[in-house]
Amino acid sequence: MESMIGKNAIIYGATGGLGHSLCQEFINRGVNVFLIARSGTKLRELAAEFKLKPFQIFNTKTITTDQDYLKTLNWLKTRKKVFSYAVHAAGQGLMKNAFTLSLNDWTEIIDINLTSSFAFFKLIWEVREKNDMELVYFSSASLSKAWPKNGLYGASKAGLEAFAQSLHQDIKSQGGRVWLYRLGSVDTPFFDNVPNHVPREKMLSPREIAKIVVTNVSMPKNTYFPVIPIVSD
Numbered sequence: 001m002e003s004m005i006g007k008n009a010i011i012y013g014a015t016g017g018l019g020h021s022l023c024q025e026f027i028n029r030g031v032n033v034f035l036i037a038r039s040g041t042k043l044r045e046l047a048a049e050f051k052l053k054p055f056q057i058f059n060t061k062t063i064t065t066d067q068d069y070l071k072t073l074n075w076l077k078t079r080k081k082v083f084s085y086a087v088h089a090a091g092q093g094l095m096k097n098a099f100t101l102s103l104n105d106w107t108e109i110i111d112i113n114l115t116s117s118f119a120f121f122k123l124i125w126e127v128r129e130k131n132d133m134e135l136v137y138f139s140s141a142s143l144s145k146a147w148p149k150n151g152l153y154g155a156s157k158a159g160l161e162a163f164a165q166s167l168h169q170d171i172k173s174q175g176g177r178v179w180l181y182r183l184g185s186v187d188t189p190f191f192d193n194v195p196n197h198v199p200r201e202k203m204l205s206p207r208e209i210a211k212i213v214v215t216n217v218s219m220p221k222n223t224y225f226p227v228i229p230i231v232s233d
């Protein structure tokens with residue numbers, strides 16, 4: 001395992017349960033973290049908790065409009081840093097029967113779960129450490145079979161899986177590597193608005209997932225797992 005000390009990581013969706021644990025784990029390994037999220041209040045709380053400098057956080061409602069994409073890119077470029085690790089930890093579930101979903105529901109979930117995954121790649125590619133770039137995405141174990149009310153969330157994550165695996169093929173010759181975790185239920189605020197989920201005590205711990213994610217990114221470059229399923233036993 002190579003040393004991670006002094007390298008830079010960017011986390012989108014840093015204010016979520018997985019985002020928070022990833023911040024902690026990267027910091028534990030001596031990595032400088034830079035955080036992007038839609039809530040300025042939560043970002044400032046994170047910065048205070050982890051003793052980050054104001055220039056390490058960026059608040060933007062989205063990264064998928066031309067204007068917000070360019071503002072985010074400008075912020076990244078102004079850091080004058082190169083990034084070795086990039087984690088897309090933003091996402092949202094919406095479990096509804098297809099006949100109760102609106103077009104707006106569809107657009108919003110696809111936007112944050114799928115379109116922003118592409119936008120995030122575009123952003124980070126501009127400021128990557130050349131020949132050494134690890135990009136992490138989170139998909140869902142719910143794809144393993146067809147569930148009622150999972151059409152939208154499942155479609156967004158299935159699209160992400162197709163994108164992430166193809167992306168790896170596109171960028172590997174330039175030292176890029178894509179990690180795609182297919183997670184079972186993780187004990188985060190993700191489930192605050194999801195009825196009928198498994199009991200919290202049976203869920204995976206975000207801290208354990210973060211340890212696995214941050215350990216894996218320092219694996220030798222000739223190692224590649226197209227999909228990594230993690231479920232609770």
Ligand SMILES: NC(=O)c1ccc[n+]([C@@H]2O[C@H](COP(=O)([O-])OP(=O)(O)OC[C@H]3O[C@@H](n4cnc5c(N)ncnc54)[C@H](OP(=O)(O)O)[C@@H]3O)[C@@H](O)[C@H]2O)c1
Pocket residue numbers: 012013014015016017018019037038039042061062088089090091092093112138139140141182183184185186187188189190191
């Ligand atoms: N938890 C699980 O069981 C599980 C399982 C499989 C996959 N995943 C995936 O893992 C990723 C992280 O999930 P998590 O468990 O950490 O969830 P979480 O605690 O709910 O955090 C989600 C993060 O995404 C942000 N976010 C949500 N909707 C957004 C939007 N429309 N625009 C911008 N940011 C938005 C949230 O911002 P705010 O803090 O402002 O709300 C938060 O930072 C997601 O992609 C999720 O689908 C989670």
